[in-house]
Amino acid sequence: MNSRLAPGVSMSYHEGMAERERPLRGMDIIHDSRSNKGTGFTREERRNLGLRGLLPYQISSQELQAQRVMENFRRKENNMERYIFLRSLEERNERLFFRVLMDNIRELLPIVYTPTVGQACQQFANIFRHAKGFYITPEDKGHIRDILNNWPVEDVRIIVVTDGERILGLGDLGANGMGIPIGKLSLYTAAGGIDPLRCMPVMLDVGTDNTELLNDPLYMGWPHARLRGREYQSLVEEFVFSVQDKYPKALIQFEDFATPNAYHHLKRFRQAVLSFNDDIQGTAAVAVAGLKAALRISGTPLRDLRVMFLGAGSAATGMAHLLTRALMEAGLSEGEARKQVQFVDEHGLLISSRKDLTPQNIEYSVDSEARDFVSAIREFEPHAIIGATGVPGTFSREVVESMAAVQQRPIIFALSNPTDRAECSAAQAYEWSSGRAIFASGSPFQPLEYEGKRFEPAQGNNVYIFPGVGLGAISVAASRISDSMFLAAADALAARVKQEQLERGSIFPPLTELRNISLDIAEAVALKAYEQNLARYPHPDDLRELIQGVMYDPSY
Numbered sequence: 001m002n003s004r005l006a007p008g009v010s011m012s013y014h015e016g017m018a019e020r021e022r023p024l025r026g027m028d029i030i031h032d033s034r035s036n037k038g039t040g041f042t043r044e045e046r047r048n049l050g051l052r053g054l055l056p057y058q059i060s061s062q063e064l065q066a067q068r069v070m071e072n073f074r075r076k077e078n079n080m081e082r083y084i085f086l087r088s089l090e091e092r093n094e095r096l097f098f099r100v101l102m103d104n105i106r107e108l109l110p111i112v113y114t115p116t117v118g119q120a121c122q123q124f125a126n127i128f129r130h131a132k133g134f135y136i137t138p139e140d141k142g143h144i145r146d147i148l149n150n151w152p153v154e155d156v157r158i159i160v161v162t163d164g165e166r167i168l169g170l171g172d173l174g175a176n177g178m179g180i181p182i183g184k185l186s187l188y189t190a191a192g193g194i195d196p197l198r199c200m201p202v203m204l205d206v207g208t209d210n211t212e213l214l215n216d217p218l219y220m221g222w223p224h225a226r227l228r229g230r231e232y233q234s235l236v237e238e239f240v241f242s243v244q245d246k247y248p249k250a251l252i253q254f255e256d257f258a259t260p261n262a263y264h265h266l267k268r269f270r271q272a273v274l275s276f277n278d279d280i281q282g283t284a285a286v287a288v289a290g291l292k293a294a295l296r297i298s299g300t301p302l303r304d305l306r307v308m309f310l311g312a313g314s315a316a317t318g319m320a321h322l323l324t325r326a327l328m329e330a331g332l333s334e335g336e337a338r339k340q341v342q343f344v345d346e347h348g349l350l351i352s353s354r355k356d357l358t359p360q361n362i363e364y365s366v367d368s369e370a371r372d373f374v375s376a377i378r379e380f381e382p383h384a385i386i387g388a389t390g391v392p393g394t395f396s397r398e399v400v401e402s403m404a405a406v407q408q409r410p411i412i413f414a415l416s417n418p419t420d421r422a423e424c425s426a427a428q429a430y431e432w433s434s435g436r437a438i439f440a441s442g443s444p445f446q447p448l449e450y451e452g453k454r455f456e457p458a459q460g461n462n463v464y465i466f467p468g469v470g471l472g473a474i475s476v477a478a479s480r481i482s483d484s485m486f487l488a489a490a491d492a493l494a495a496r497v498k499q500e501q502l503e504r505g506s507i508f509p510p511l512t513e514l515r516n517i518s519l520d521i522a523e524a525v526a527l528k529a530y531e532q533n534l535a536r537y538p539h540p541d542d543l544r545e546l547i548q549g550v551m552y553d554p555s556y
C-alpha cells in the first residue's frame with residue numbers, strides 16, 4: 001500500500017500536522033483567534049507572553065467563559081443576532097467558540113446551521129463583518145494554483161465548496177452562499193473533531209442569476225450572470241486539480257450546487273479525486289439510516305420496503321440510488337430493487353412515456369395509470385414517502401391521510417431545508433396520521449404533544465453523516481469515497497438508535513451524541529477504505545484509537 005504514496009507524503013495523519021505556528025506576543029496573541037484565550041490566560045502566560053496590563057485581573061476558566069457566552073447568547077433578541085454573536089466569538093476566540101458549540105449542540109445547531117444559516121446567507125452582504133474562507137471568481141482563471149498559496153495553511157484536509165446556485169431550498173444566492181461552507185465546516189470540527197486549521201470553506205463565485213442580488217449595491221460577489229457551459233466546467237476543473245496539487249490529501253465536499261452540475265461534478269471526480277457530494281450522497285446515507293431505524297418500529301423487512309420520493313432533484317435521486325444498493329445488499333437484484341422505488345415530481349409520477357426525464361430518473365420510471373401523487377400512493381402503497389422538493393405544503397393533508405390509509409406506521413420524511421421549506425410540519429404529520437407517522441425532517445421542529453402524547457421529531461439531516469465520513473476518510477488518507485462507505489456510514493448511524501428511542505418514535509440518535517456518532521462512522525468508513533484498498537496510510541494497530549487521537553479538543 002505504501003508504494004501508492006507519493007514521495008514526501010507522510011505516513012500518518014499526525015505527521016506533517018505540526019503546522020509551524022508563529023510565536024506571537026502581546027496584543028498579537030489577543031488578536032489571533034486561534035491563540036486567544038481572553039481572560040483565560042493564566043498568570044504565568046500573562047507574564048511570559050507580554051500580556052500583563054492587557055487583560056482584566058481575574059482569570060476565568062473556560063467553563064466560566066462558556067457560561068458567560070451562553071448568558072449573552074440567550075439574551076439576544078433573535079436568531080440572526082445569535083448567529084452574528086457566535087460568528088464574532090469565533091473571530092475572537094476559536095477554542096471558546098467550539099467549546100460552546102460542542103457543549104450546547106442542540107441549542108446552537110439551529111443557529112450555526114439550518115434554519116438560521118439560510119437566513120444568514122440571504123442577509124450575508126448586510127451582516128458581513130470579516131472575510132472568512134476562500135473566494136474564486138472567473139477572473140482567477142489560470143491563477144487558481146497561484147492564489148491558493150495565499151491561504152496561510154500548509155496542510156488543509158477538508159474543503160467544502162459551493163457555487164451558491166442552490167443554497168438549501170432557497171435557490172441561487174450567489175456569493176452569499178459562503179455561509180453554507182462555513183457552517184458545514186463548523187460542524188466538521190464540532191461533530192467530526194477536525195481541527196479548524198485543516199478546514200477551508202470555498203466559494204466558487206461564478207456570478208448569480210438572482211437579479212435582486214445583482215441590483216443590490218451591497219452585494220459582494222462577482223456581479224455578473226452565472227458562468228455556464230465549458231467555461232464554468234473548466235474553472236471547476238482548474239479548482240479541483242489546483243487543490244489536489246497543493247493539498248493532495250484533502251477531501252473536497254461539493255455542497256449546494258444545482259442538480260445538473262452536482263451530478264456532472266460527481267461523475268467527473270468521484271473516481272479520480274477524494275470527493276463527494278453532500279446533498280446527493282450525505283443526505284442519502286441519512287435517509288437510508290432513518291429508513292432502517294424506522295423499519296425496526298414497523299417490523300417490515302428491508303427487502304420488502306417500498307419508497308416513494310417527491311421531487312427528483314439531486315437529494316432524491318441520490319437517496320434512491322443508495323437505497324437501491326441497500327435493497328440489493330438485502331438480497332434483491334438491481335431490477336427488483338428499482339421496482340420498489342418510485343418518483344413523483346411537479347409534473348406527476350415518473351412514467352416511462354414522459355419525455356422530460358433525466359438519466360438519473362429514467363431508471364426508476366414506471367408504467368402506471370396513476371398520475372398525481374395521491375393516486376400514485378394509493379396504487380403503490382409505499383411504506384415511506386420522502387420529500388426533497390424545497391416546496392412547503394407538498395405533503396398535504398390528503399397525502400398524509402392516504403399514507404395513513406395504506407400503512408399502519410407511515411414513514412414520512414419531509415427533508416427540505418430550512419424549516420419553512422419542509423414538505424409538511426411535524427405537527428401536520430402527526431395530526432393527519434392520528435399520531436401514527438414515523439416522522440423526520442431535514443431542519444428542526446420543536447417537540448410537541450398530540451392527544452396527550454409527547455413526540456420528539458427526528459432531524460434527518462446530513463450533519464449526522466458528513467463529519468464522520470470526512471474524519472474517517474482523512475484519518476486513513478483515503479484515495480476516494482465509495483458508495484460502500486456511505487452504506488457503512490448509514491449502518492453505523494442506524495446502529496446507534498436505541499430501542500427506547502424507537503418506542504418514542506424517534507429514528508435518529510440524539511444530536512448530543514454527534515461526536516461519538518461521527519467516531520463510529522469514521523471507524524466504519526476507514527475500515528471500508530482498508531477493505532477496498534482505498535487507504536493510503538498503513539493500517540494502524542488500533543484504528544479507533546488512531547481516529548480518536550486526531551480529534552480536535554478545544555480545551556485550553
Ligand SMILES: O=C([O-])CC(=O)C(=O)O
Nearest residue numbers: 114168256279417461462
Ligand atoms: O445544509 C443542510 O441542512 C442540509 C443540506 O445539505 C441541504 O439542505 O442542502
Ligand SMILES: [Mg+2]
Nearest residue numbers: 168255256279
Ligand atoms: Mg446542502
